[in-house]
Amino acid sequence: MNAPFSPRISQSRSLVRHGSVLDLVGNTPVVLAEKLSPPGREVWLKLESANPMGSVKDRLALGLIEAAEQDGSLKPGQTVVEATSGNTGIGLALVCARKGYPLVIVMAESFSVERRKILRYLGARVVLTPASLKGTGMIEKARELADEHGWFLPRQFENENNEQVHEATTGMEIVRAFADAPLDAFVSGLGTGGTIAGVGRALKAHMPQARIVACEPDNSPVLASGLPQQYADDGAPAASHPRFRPHPMQGWAPDFIPAVTARAIADGVIDEVLPVSGSEALAWSRRLAREEGVFCGITSGATFAVARQLASEMPEGVRVLAMIPDTGERYLTTPLFGDIEEDMDQVEMEISCSTPGSRFDAAPAAAPAAQPATASPNALSHVDAIIADKAQPIVFFSLEWCEFCWSAQKLLELMGVNFRGVYLDGPDYSDPDWGSDVRVALAQCSGGAPTIPQIFVGGAHLGGATDLFDAFNDGRLTEALERAGIAYAEPELENAYALLPKWLQKR
Known part of the structure; x- marks a missing residue:
């Protein structure tokens, strides 16, 4: 008899109960990149995705x-507004949601779409600024909004609390983690500069032998150039830095040197600045995922690339720590995932075809011929009354958890028309006999249509989802709405089929 399986689940992290999600911020793990460290050296990863x-x-x-x-x-209930590439905004959305502050995030339109969606999902408002205005443009917009509306602006790029937070938390966590095995170097990129400034100050005090290494895009050597940054009286950037160029490391290296970063450089916290290319960043992000199982973003790959190269040039036995600032899910619409296909590739298709079942290239089994069914008078009366209700001239017989139904409903919502939704998978139809009876009645009232949804306009049957899309595309839908005296808006939509999920568009 086999011995009982003992799962490899770490017990080292705190297992106590917490009163708030905010109690979970910080105390993130450090893990060795065992497979990717250069021979005889150790490159460790500070996994901030655990926040x-x-x-x-x-x-x-x-x-x-x-x-x-x-x-x-910051006053109770006051709106918070901040300019951010995404991660600070997402963190603020978490904190503001828990503490009850309205939040407005200002973000350049060039940052990934998933960041906007995460922010809005958490209840924040997202105001976009033109990509051509870069980071300085979004900062200027945030300041305008704060001044105009009396909102609180955290000023992450100038605020001295930025580096102090990281010195007290991130930095001291690292000091404790390596108390018995001191670091030889710490490597981080820079957004605001707060992480490397705070960690650097902590290490200078407790582990002075460690080199503090900043990395920045090789095509945008803002720090390495040595050219000064122009600042306004309040410490905000007065203009874009002349050496800035667009680069793929979202969250890193804005088009200016933040005041937080400038203070760290002036105080000698940062020992050196090393360049890294976008291609290296992408390659090492993918290798971290596929060889170490560390799911991270482009900036993480960039930091690891520099940390690994640095370690390889140092004597054997060195320990280098790389900051892994976030998770790969922030980058799904960026070049990091550009070659990741949605459909099966040739190898995956061959795997699918290696067994006979559940294959797209196999003809489906013929379904037994269905016997015609007749609805009860009660079900027919029920459906007829819904269709004939003049107070709700558009009726949408639907399934609440169906993507075809969601797509059709989205079209009606874009057109600004009110409709009655009748959800046939809802509690009103949960009794199997009654639910089946009503579906049979609906099929009879719609000329035998077997599918859901089914839409009626002014008592007339329009059809299902594809019928609705076709009617929108060829103008019959607007004609039906006008005949029924229903006001509608003209959405900016050329083809209604674009509302279908991608996997449904291919069928």
């Missing part, structure tokens, strides 16, 4: 909000 919203910026968001609460600059 509640998946990035190092959760620390900053919580720290800036609580510091403002303590000094009275």
Whole structure:
């Protein structure tokens, strides 16, 4: 008899109960990149994706909000507004949701779409600025909004609490983690500069032999250029830096040197700045995922590339720690996932075809011929009354959890028309006999149509989802709405089939 299986689940992290999700910010793990470290060297990873919203910026968001609460600059219920490439905004959305502050995030339109969706999912408002105005444009817009509406602006790029948060939390966590095995170098990219500034200050005090290494895109050497940044009186950037160029490392290296970063450089916290290319960043992000199982974004790959190269040039036995600031899910619409296909490739198709069942290239088994069914008078009366209700001239017989139905409903919503939704999988039709009876009655009232949804306009049967899309595309839908006296809007939509999920568009 086999011995009982003992799962390899770490017990080292805290298993206590917590009163708030905010209690989970920080205390993130450090893990060795065992397979990808150069021979005889150790490259360790600080996994900030373990924060509640998946990035190092959760620390900053919580720290800036609580510091403002303590000094009275943030009032109860006051709206918070901030300019961000995404991760700080997502962290702020978490904190503001938990603490009850309305939040407006200003973001350049060039940042990934999934960041906008995460922010809105958490209840934040997202105001986009033109990509051509870069990071300085979104900062200027956030300041305008704060001044105009009396909103609280955390000023992450200038706020001294930024580096203090990381010195007290991120930095001291690293000091404790390597107390018995001191680091030889710490490597991080820079967004605001708060992470490397705070960690650098902690390491300078407790582990002074460790080199503090910043990395930046090789095509945008803003720091390495040595050219000064122009600042306004309040420390905000007055203009874009002349050496800035667009690069793929979202969240890194804005088009200016933040005041937080400038302070760290002036104070000698950063020992050197090393370049990294976009192609290296993408390649090492993928290798971390596929060889170490570390799911991370482009900036993480860039940081690891520099840390690994640095370690390989140092003597054997060195320990280098790389900051892994976030998760790969922030990059699904970026070049990082550009070659990741949605459909099966040739190898996957061959695997599918290696067994006979559940294959797209196999003809489906013929279904037995269905016997015609007749609805009861009660079911027919029920459906007829719904269709004939003049107070609700558009009736949408639907399934609440059906993607065809969602897509058809989305079209009606885009056109701004009110409709009655009759959900045949809802509790009103949960009794199997009654639910089946009503579906048979609906099929009879719709000329035998077997599918769901079915739409009626002004008592007349329009059809199912594809019928609705065809009617929109060829103008019959607007004609039917006008005949029924129903007001509607003209959505900016050329082809209604674009509302279908991609996997349904291919069928």
